[in-house]
Amino acid sequence: xxxxxxxxxxxxxxxxxxxxxxxxxxxxxxxxxxxxxxxxxxxxxxxxxxxxxxxxxxxxxxxxxxxxxxxxxxxxxxxxxxxxxxxxxxxxxxxxxxxxxxxxxxxxxxxxxxxxxxxxxxxxxxxxxxxxxxxxxxxxxxxxxxxxxxxxxxxxxxxxxxxxxxxxxxxxxxxxxxx
Amino acid sequence: xxxxxxxxxxxxxxxxxxxxxxxxxxxxxxxxxxxxxxxxxxxxxxxxxxxxxxxxxxxxxxxxxxxxxxxxxxxxxxxxxxxxxxxxxxxxxxxxxxxxxxxxxxxxxxxxxxxxxxxxxxxxxxxxxxxxxxxxxxxxxxxxxxxxxxxxxxxxxxxxxxxxxxxxxxxxxxxxxxxxxxxxxxxxxxxxxxxxxxxxxxxxxxxxxxxxxxxxxxxxxxxxxxxxxxxxxxxxxxxxxxxxxxxxxxxxxxxxxxxxxxxxxxxxxxxxxxxxxx
Amino acid sequence: xxxxxxxxxxxxxxxxxxxxxxxxxxxxxxxxxxxxxxxxxxxxxxxxxxxxxxxxxxxxxxxxxxxxxxxxxxxxxxxxxxxxxxxxxxxxxxxxxxxxxxxxxxxxxxxxxxxxxxxxxxxxxxxxxxxxxxxxxxxxxxxxxxxxxxxxxxxxxxxxxxxxxxxxxxxxxxxxxxxxxxxxxxxxxxxxxxxxxxxxxxxxxxxxxxxxx
Ligand SMILES: [Fe+2]
Ligand SMILES: [Fe+2]
Numbered sequence: 001x002x003x004x005x006x007x008x009x010x011x012x013x014x015x016x017x018x019x020x021x022x023x024x025x026x027x028x029x030x031x032x033x034x035x036x037x038x039x040x041x042x043x044x045x046x047x048x049x050x051x052x053x054x055x056x057x058x059x060x061x062x063x064x065x066x067x068x069x070x071x072x073x074x075x076x077x078x079x080x081x082x083x084x085x086x087x088x089x090x091x092x093x094x095x096x097x098x099x100x101x102x103x104x105x106x107x108x109x110x111x112x113x114x115x116x117x118x119x120x121x122x123x124x125x126x127x128x129x130x131x132x133x134x135x136x137x138x139x140x141x142x143x144x145x146x147x148x149x150x151x152x153x154x155x156x157x158x159x160x161x162x163x164x165x166x167x168x169x170x171x172x173x174x175x176x177x178x179x
Numbered sequence: 180x181x182x183x184x185x186x187x188x189x190x191x192x193x194x195x196x197x198x199x200x201x202x203x204x205x206x207x208x209x210x211x212x213x214x215x216x217x218x219x220x221x222x223x224x225x226x227x228x229x230x231x232x233x234x235x236x237x238x239x240x241x242x243x244x245x246x247x248x249x250x251x252x253x254x255x256x257x258x259x260x261x262x263x264x265x266x267x268x269x270x271x272x273x274x275x276x277x278x279x280x281x282x283x284x285x286x287x288x289x290x291x292x293x294x295x296x297x298x299x300x301x302x303x304x305x306x307x308x309x310x311x312x313x314x315x316x317x318x319x320x321x322x323x324x325x326x327x328x329x330x331x332x333x334x335x336x337x338x339x340x341x342x343x344x345x346x347x348x349x350x351x352x353x354x355x356x357x358x359x360x361x362x363x364x365x366x367x368x369x370x371x372x373x374x375x376x377x378x379x380x381x382x383x384x385x386x387x388x389x390x391x392x393x394x395x396x397x398x399x400x401x402x403x404x405x406x407x408x409x410x411x412x413x414x415x416x417x418x419x420x421x422x423x424x425x426x427x428x429x430x431x432x433x434x435x436x437x438x439x440x441x442x443x444x445x446x447x448x449x450x451x452x453x454x455x456x457x
Numbered sequence: 458x459x460x461x462x463x464x465x466x467x468x469x470x471x472x473x474x475x476x477x478x479x480x481x482x483x484x485x486x487x488x489x490x491x492x493x494x495x496x497x498x499x500x501x502x503x504x505x506x507x508x509x510x511x512x513x514x515x516x517x518x519x520x521x522x523x524x525x526x527x528x529x530x531x532x533x534x535x536x537x538x539x540x541x542x543x544x545x546x547x548x549x550x551x552x553x554x555x556x557x558x559x560x561x562x563x564x565x566x567x568x569x570x571x572x573x574x575x576x577x578x579x580x581x582x583x584x585x586x587x588x589x590x591x592x593x594x595x596x597x598x599x600x601x602x603x604x605x606x607x608x609x610x611x612x613x614x615x616x617x618x619x620x621x622x623x624x625x626x627x628x629x630x631x632x633x634x635x636x637x638x639x640x641x642x643x644x645x646x647x648x649x650x651x652x653x654x655x656x657x658x659x660x661x662x663x664x665x666x667x668x669x670x
Pocket of ligand 1: 281
């Protein structure tokens with residue numbers, strides 16, 4: 001497990017590269033991904049929460065600065081938010097490594113519906129791993145992408161509670177949720 | 180209790196963290212169509228089609244909620260800070276008290292909507308610029324800065340959020356924004372009516388109030404939050420503003436100021452990108 | 458159907474309103490002017506306190522109640538010219554200096570830690586005194602000649618009871634230790650003493666006298 005963080009010194013946000021690497025290692029351990037190496041690139045010029053991953057060795061993680069930010073105190077670091085943002089990205093990586101997601105588009109090409117569906121699957125699992133998760137936020141995101149009705153809510157629960165879905169199963173549930 | 184309550188002393192529970200507008204403006208990071216984000220977004224306007232729409236809407240909703248709290252506090256202070264009859268007419272104070280009730284309801288609505296969207300109170304930093312505009316020593320300036328400039332902005336924001344709710348099919352969001360919109364139009368109108376009435380024979384005071392209004396508008400438009408350009412997240416809702424008593428000339432001026440602010444922001448961003456490592 | 462031209466009594470058998478009342482036009486105007494002054498002071502301080510209280514539920518209640526008292530002040534403001542007082546400002550005044558001192562003491566707390574004092578002043582002292590002043594007026598004014606004042610008082614009393622309950626429940630939720638109870642009752646006593654000196658919201662005789670003549 002090797003983790004490098006770029007830049008090594010931050011000038012716009014008050015982050016510490018070693019601290020980020022430490023949190024990343026903690027998450028790799030929690031997710032059973034000790035053999036995965038990471039390069040984490042933080043774009044500190046953008047105040048958004050987006051995290052995209054590119055497969056390879058090392059896996060490349062591109063994080064916009066707000067992904068690691070304490071939103072109550074702008075430009076300062078939050079270990080909890082970092083854990084949560086990396087956790088979502090790394091679970092996608094773990095899914096891809098199983099081979100059950102080989103037909104999934106690369107992160108940058110995921111549609112907004114696909115992204116919301118996969119997020120739901122990831123965050124549900126993170127909550128069961130003990131991370132503090134505000135379920136309603138992800139429920140709202142799922143509804144925004146699939147519709148505001150009881151059927152959508154049922155499909156959300158199915159995905160949220162699942163631990164071993166494939167990409168085709170995931171997209172199938174999403175299709176039913178929209179229909 | 181003191182007359183004139185400073186913005187730094189606004190009372191909040193432990194969940195909230197406040198930042199001044201200067202602190203906000205010192206944050207040079209971009210959220211707009213630059214670099215990698217350009218690929219993900221074709222427009223900066225807040226619509227459900229944006230990849231970050233849900234989080235952007237949640238953050239905006241939180242901003243609305245704390246703005247409503249400050250609008251409530253500002254209207255309340257105007258009830259208290261001025262001597263009735265001598266410094267502020269009795270009827271103006273009645274309007275401000277009415278506004279307190281309306282803003283209290285708006286806080287209630289925004290809290291419920293925030294819960295619905297999965298946001299916790301105090302989850303995001305609170306910008307105190309609205310209350311800062313309500314600290315003027317002249318009630319007319321408060322009405323110009325808060326009721327006409329900032330509540331005018333609220334009209335634009337609520338219109339955007341209402342459209343967002345309609346497009347996403349969110350049954351609560353569109354419903355609630357529509358109600359709040361009705362109240363805000365009334366508040367902007369109060370500002371317009373009192374500005375005209377009080378400064379009827381005092382062109383100097385009127386000019387000062389209008390200048391204050393335009394400054395507040397500019398400060399808040401910093402970052403290109405709102406303009407008639409497609410790159411701006413919030414559409415200037417012309418029709419609502421007309422209803423609230425803005426003239427055509429004033430509407431164009433606000434649009435110009437907003438566009439100028441957007442351009443300024445863009446330049447600042449480009450500088451940030453030019454100096455940061457690739 | 459009954460014959461529409463048959464003579465009927467103007468006062469139906471269930472309408473027991475009577476002509477006599479304790480207040481003439483002048484006295485009514487005097488009282489109404491004091492009510493207006495007191496309601497104004499109340500809505501102003503409620504508005505001012507909103508920014509000073511950290512408890513968000515209290516903040517919202519103060520904002521809601523601020524308007525209700527402003528509306529009461531407006532009702533009295535509109536009533537004054539109907540009582541031959543063409544300059545409503547003339548009678549918009551406190552009954553005496555003690556009342557001014559009471560309002561100053563009520564308004565004094567500002568610190569964010571003083572929510573208990575703020576609420577006690579309004580909901581355990583001022584509003585109960587409004588309720589008694591208005592109840593006395595309603596029960597003693599002419600039920601026929603002073604119909605407009607009675608109608609306003611009935612609307613206002615409904616607000617006062619609702620707001621008193623809101624405020625009292627907020628106070629109870631904030632009083633969690635014996636020391637806080639003591640703080641609340643001491644502040645209440647301090648203000649109550651000033652109001653005794655003032656004789657009530659409309660001055661001495663606000664709620665008449667219970668003494669045997
Ligand atoms: Fe509002
Ligand atoms: Fe408003």
